[in-house]
Amino acid sequence: MPSTTRTLALTAVPAALLVALLPPLTAQAVPASLAWGSCAGTAGADPRQECATLRVPMDHADPDGPQISLAVSRIPAENPTSRRGALFLIPGGPGGSSLNDPSGKGQKLPQGVRDQYDLIGFAPRGVSPSASVGCGLDHADLATSKLRPWPAPDGSIDGNIATAERVATTCARNGGELIRHLSTRDNARDLDRLRAALGERRISAWGVSYGTYVGAVYSQMFPHRTDRIVLDSNDDPDPTRVARAWLAGHEQGVEDTFPHFAAWASAPGNPDRVADTAAEVRPLFLRLAARLDREPIPWPGANPEELNGNVLRQTMLDSLYRPSRYPTLAKLMRAARQGTVPPAPAAPPESVLQNVTAVGVGTLCNDVAWPGSAAVYRKDVAESRAKFPLTAGMPRNAMPCAAWPYQPREAPVRITGRGPSNVLLIQNERDVATPLGGALKLREAFGRRAVMVTVDSTGHDAYLANGNECGDRTVSHYLATGERPRQDTYCR
Structure with a gap:
C-alpha cells in the first residue's frame, strides 16, 4: 500500500475472494481464431x-444476419512464461480508437505488466478502419x-434546437443501417466476441x-468473464440519463478545474500570464x-471563421483537459484582449471529423432517450446559466439526441x-470532463465490487498521464x- 495514501470510509471485498471461485488461469491462452498479420x-x-480483423454481427439480436468488421491489434506478452492473459485497452469517445495504443500508451505500462499481458487495441464499431459510419x-x-450546444449570448436555445434537428436528420439519413446499431451495449458485446476469438476465458481491461x-x-x-478491471477518469453511470449526465458534469468539472488554471495563468514569470492574481482571471474570462458575444473578431481559417464568446468558452473547456x-487558452485570452487572434488552430481531416461525429451521435442517442421538448432544455439552461456562468448553460442544453x-432498442445498463x-x-x-462527483456515483453503484483511488491532481486521464x-x-x-488497496484511498 503506498505510504502517501490515506484510507476513506468505504470498503470492498478483496478480489481474491470471488475471483478464486472462477476456473484457474493457465500460462497459455487457448489458440486464437484471429489471423494476425x-x-x-x-x-x-x-x-x-500485429493486426487482424474480427467479424461480428451488426445486430447482436440477429447473430446470423449481416456482419461487420472490427480492426484489432496486439503486442503479445513480453514474457510468455509469465503470461496471464489479455489486457484490453478501451478507448474514450464515443468515437475514439485504441488501435495503435499497444504501441503507444501501452508501452508506458511497467515491465511487470507488459510481461504478463497481450496488449489489445481495437477500433470500435463505426470507427474507421472498422466498418465505419459518417x-x-x-x-x-x-x-x-457548434456540436457542443452553447446557447446564444442572450440565453436563447432556438439555434441549438435547429442544429439538433438538422444534425439528427442528416445522420439518420446518411448513416445507413449501422448508425442504428451503435450503442454501449453493442460495444460490450463486441468485446466479448473479441475475448472469445482470442481464446480467453476472462479479460483484463484498462478503460x-x-x-x-x-x-x-x-x-x-x-461479470464472470472479467479478471482485473481498471477504470480511469470515470463517467457517471446514471441509467436514466447516461450521456446527459456526462454533459451536465461539465458544469462542476469546470468549477473544479478553473481555479487551477487561474493560479497558473497569474503566476509570476509565466510568459502567458493574463492577470496579476488568480482572483482576477475568472472575471477577466x-x-x-x-x-466577444457582442463584437466577434474575424478568424480566417478557423471553424467558425470568427472568435466569438462561445468559441472562447469552448477553447476554455478543451484547454482544461x-x-x-493551458497556454492555448491563455494565448487566446491575451489576443482577444488586444482585439487580435492567433493562427487558426489545426483541425483533423474532415473525413475523420465526419466519422467521429457520426459515431458519437449514434452511440449517445441510441443509449438512452433524451427529452424531445424544447421547454425542458430552456428551463434547464436558464438554471445552469445562473448558477454556472463559466459554462453559460451549455451542459444542460439540447444535443442531436433531442x-x-x-x-x-434496449434499456441502458444499470451498474450494480x-x-x-x-x-x-x-x-x-x-x-x-469526468468530474469527481460522477466518479463517486460509479463507485457507489459498483458497491463491494470496486475500490477507488482518488488522486490529488488536475486533468483528464489519471493513470500514467495526468x-x-x-x-x-x-x-x-x-x-x-491482483492486489488492490483494502479500502478507497487518497493519493496526495
Whole structure:
C-alpha cells in the first residue's frame, strides 16, 4: 500500500475472494481464431504490433444476419512464461480508437505488466478502419463550438434546437443501417466476441473516459468473464440519463478545474500570464467572453471563421483537459484582449471529423432517450446559466439526441454490485470532463465490487498521464499482482 495514501470510509471485498471461485488461469491462452498479420496505415507503430480483423454481427439480436468488421491489434506478452492473459485497452469517445495504443500508451505500462499481458487495441464499431459510419454534415456543423450546444449570448436555445434537428436528420439519413446499431451495449458485446476469438476465458481491461462506461457495462453484462478491471477518469453511470449526465458534469468539472488554471495563468514569470492574481482571471474570462458575444473578431481559417464568446468558452473547456493545454487558452485570452487572434488552430481531416461525429451521435442517442421538448432544455439552461456562468448553460442544453428519430432498442445498463470484486477506479480530483462527483456515483453503484483511488491532481486521464506517482504505482501494482488497496484511498 503506498505510504502517501490515506484510507476513506468505504470498503470492498478483496478480489481474491470471488475471483478464486472462477476456473484457474493457465500460462497459455487457448489458440486464437484471429489471423494476425502486419498493420496497414499505422505509421510509427511498434514493429511487434500485429493486426487482424474480427467479424461480428451488426445486430447482436440477429447473430446470423449481416456482419461487420472490427480492426484489432496486439503486442503479445513480453514474457510468455509469465503470461496471464489479455489486457484490453478501451478507448474514450464515443468515437475514439485504441488501435495503435499497444504501441503507444501501452508501452508506458511497467515491465511487470507488459510481461504478463497481450496488449489489445481495437477500433470500435463505426470507427474507421472498422466498418465505419459518417453523417455527411455541413462543414460548419463540424465545429466543436457548434456540436457542443452553447446557447446564444442572450440565453436563447432556438439555434441549438435547429442544429439538433438538422444534425439528427442528416445522420439518420446518411448513416445507413449501422448508425442504428451503435450503442454501449453493442460495444460490450463486441468485446466479448473479441475475448472469445482470442481464446480467453476472462479479460483484463484498462478503460479511459467513455471507456470506463464501456468497461462498467461489460463488467455488468459479463461479470464472470472479467479478471482485473481498471477504470480511469470515470463517467457517471446514471441509467436514466447516461450521456446527459456526462454533459451536465461539465458544469462542476469546470468549477473544479478553473481555479487551477487561474493560479497558473497569474503566476509570476509565466510568459502567458493574463492577470496579476488568480482572483482576477475568472472575471477577466467572463468579461472577454461577453465582449466577444457582442463584437466577434474575424478568424480566417478557423471553424467558425470568427472568435466569438462561445468559441472562447469552448477553447476554455478543451484547454482544461490537461495543464499542458493551458497556454492555448491563455494565448487566446491575451489576443482577444488586444482585439487580435492567433493562427487558426489545426483541425483533423474532415473525413475523420465526419466519422467521429457520426459515431458519437449514434452511440449517445441510441443509449438512452433524451427529452424531445424544447421547454425542458430552456428551463434547464436558464438554471445552469445562473448558477454556472463559466459554462453559460451549455451542459444542460439540447444535443442531436433531442431530435433523434429512433427509440433506443434496449434499456441502458444499470451498474450494480453483483459480480466479482475486481474493479479498481482511479480518478483525478480535478477533471473537467469526468468530474469527481460522477466518479463517486460509479463507485457507489459498483458497491463491494470496486475500490477507488482518488488522486490529488488536475486533468483528464489519471493513470500514467495526468495523475501522480502514488496513483500510478497503486494501479500498476494491481495489474501486476491482483492486489488492490483494502479500502478507497487518497493519493496526495
